[in-house]
Amino acid sequence: MAMQAPPTDTTTRPQQQSDFENQAEAKPSHRSRSEVAWWMWVLAGALFCAYTALSLRIHQRMLTRSYDLGIFEQVVRSYADGHLPVSELKAPDFAVLGDHFSPVLALVAPLYWLWRSANALLVMQAALLAASVLPLMVWARRRLGAKAAAVIGVSYGVSWGIASGVGFDFHEVAFAVPLLACSLTALGSDRLRAAAYWALPLLLVKEDLGLTVAVIGLVIAWRGDRKLGIITASAGLAGSLLTLLVVLPALNPSGSFAYWFWLDSPGGSEGGLTDLLYKSTIGLITPQAKVSTFLLLLAPTLFLALRSPLLWIALPTLLWRFASGNEFHWGTSWHYSLVLMPIVFAAYIDALIRRRPSTSSLRRYLAGSAAVSFLLLPQFSLWQLVQPATWRTDPRVAVAHSLMDRIPDGATVQASNNLGPQLTNRTSVSVYGYPDSRPNPEWIMVDTWVPGDRRWPLNIIEEKISLDRARAQGYRTVADRDGYVLLSRTG
Template identity: 30%
Template sequence: MLIKRPTRRQILSNLPTLLLALGFLTYCLGISALGLRRHAALQTHAYDLGIFDQLVWSAAHGHGLYSSILGWHFFGEHVSPILYLLAPLYWIFDDVRSLLVFQTLALASGAIPLWWLAKKHLQNPWLALLCALAYLAYHPLVYVNLYDFHEIALATPLLLFTFWYLDENRYWPFALCLLLAVLCKEEISEIVFILGLYCLIKRRQKLLGAGLMLAGLAIFALDIWVIIPHFRGSDFAFVSRYAYLGDSVPAIIKTLMTRPGYVLEHLCTKTKLEYVLAVFGPVGFLSFLSPSHLLLALPTLAQNLLSDYQPQISINFQYTAPLTPFVFIAAVMGFKNLQGYLSTNWPVGRSRTLAMWIATALIVLLGLRYLADHPTLTYAKYLNPSKDAERIIANLERIPAQASIAAQDSLVPYLSHRRQIYLFSKKHQAEYIVLDSSLAKDKQSDAQYLNSVQDALRQGYAIIYQDRSLLILRKQVQGSTELPAEFMEHLNL
């Protein structure tokens, strides 16, 4: 039987799909490798990889979601039941690195529904490929991916799948993906509400729209005023990031409605303008050409821009994760609107060609600008972890697996597979303390750090092991209480 060779037309028609698969694979392998090397270089942190590692490990072993680092059940911090669904990951790969790889695979999967959406609405597989690759190269996405692990990162692909299934009128998978997104974090309830408003106004689906709006409000109220206070023993703590607006959610809403000039004054700052440029610049600002779809980005965008907490107005952290899907959805629909506008003034063939070249030029030129400081270049310095990092990590095996430990920030993610792990700089009653003076000092000055170490030695801890700048202390045992010279030489006093 003769096998026909594919024609040139068939090869070209399949080429965008093959290139997307190549881009997906490159992202997964490259970003996973970079994230793992960053971890190997002791550049991951207690906040938040250590916290999430302990939570998933604890859930996998039937201990619930209590965080010894925070000092309460995680639902007192954020309502993130999705963490229970991650527990099976540790039944198979009981290693913190599996969280980092899983996060990469999850974020990369968002390119798939975006590709489907762009192919459907732009009617051009090459433009769809451009959108999907722009997503995989998107600065905020890569920063979220490489900055430890966060449950909110999982909302990015889930929201993209949610919108795709809504656009296809496939309501059961739509409901499932939206439910999973809601399980990621309490702030997704705001997106549920705005998605309902979108269905009501744009899609003319009164029942679905009203249902989603009511569900969003109910979930928000339940999370903020019932679940979090119950587990924390106090009100929702993150209101403090909006202190200039009020000391409670109702007070903040009142200020937003009655003092628009005051609010605008806090919004119009150089830092916040740069944030908006960094979010929308890589897609050529095409998102602004579809206001109805950009509306879906409003909850997260407003939440970040209204905050006075600096990480929220930076693309370097996890706070853009729920925003990213709607930046790209609006960009796709904005480009579709651009095509429609041009087709009213130009012949159909020419208008599509012109629109394609305009969009491509915008994304490529702005992409070249942003590639100059791409996150992968920032993190490339971690590709070759030092021998010191390898030595320090190897020495951590000396501590019993079940022992309670207090450790410096970057050591915590290596020790968090246990029920009692603490930051050294915070109050604790740990049996062991692990320190290395060559590493970051948990936001303490060297003098404060030294004082904390000396306090521990005065309170009954003794040095039971030393390797250069690394010390392992244990409570109520015989050992040295003199700090060695190799430990002291890394302190600037």
């Protein structure tokens, strides 16, 4: 990740040039540079279809979760209904802007008006992620050629970080992915003002992304526009500090910001200065999962991304993740690598441009990059698209929906984690067994056959005791079929 000087003017190059350099210098007109080739739209469309098919199929099989898809649907439903976002899944009338500052989610509301379903969020996410491939391919085509752009687009589109996000519900950081792709491609092309304009909306996506904006500003300053860079960096830093220290504590029901990941020890308690010092030094590379994640991030680029200063823009996200006391942040699962993939691939393109390889060398780099991306593919979510089990429907799904249909619209419900997203569009739902759930709901629906690795927050024994207690407190059993228990409060 060493800072390198910007490329010198092409007039200083030697007379003897590679095919790659000749191609790079044969720049098209401004009009043609701004156009997206038809095959790029086809590739982006294919990725959109793949992402959408996988996301919707996971939801149809009832493998999505209240944490997080249900929460985000409640947020979008709040915006669509014309009020500030709350989530019953977090706690009764919980103000979500006090949890994470993501007002960008209001942009999903128009689609939700047309399609009042969690599916609307999943389709929106698929569109955002698929769109992010376009600026990367346009830049790569302009400087490396069409074939290189196509290989990079495919490698990025099937990369494990994108796949992990697609396979795990919906998240607000999906909005950051195309913004980062546009900002970094502009930055790599020395369109510094455009880079700043694309970066600043990240402040509305999530509170930590202001630090990413700050680093983008520093790179802008280093590349030549010191004034614009300092303004951008200051805006990013001020935005994060304002949301972290003022907005979130003011809106959080507990009066404090609950997600100081870097202060929480692995056991969940504050470890003091010694623990903080450990996490900011040796703790950044231990345990091994952190190093593995970093290596896997760079592997699809054959580690060439390290040669680009654009990779510095990944530093804030890597630091908070690896300093976190939450082990889920360290690895390659979930959605936490979504924002890193456009940064890594933009750095890869920039490194190839700086390296100026011969045609044969460029082909080897691209072949290696594609090979790594496809070799990793079976380990992550997109591989489910070619698995027969993905397209088989468990008969229990129909049973679950037939029982959920008996719950009236607007009712208060406590439901199993996997059932919540099926109910968030029309009921006030919270997670069964979660301590902060709304007490005494009108309805309870529990999937008692959920596998142990997906069971949360109660284990099998705790769940049975809790259901018996509910019946003793006056809930009657409306149905008990194929592992689904539906209870209704009497009186």
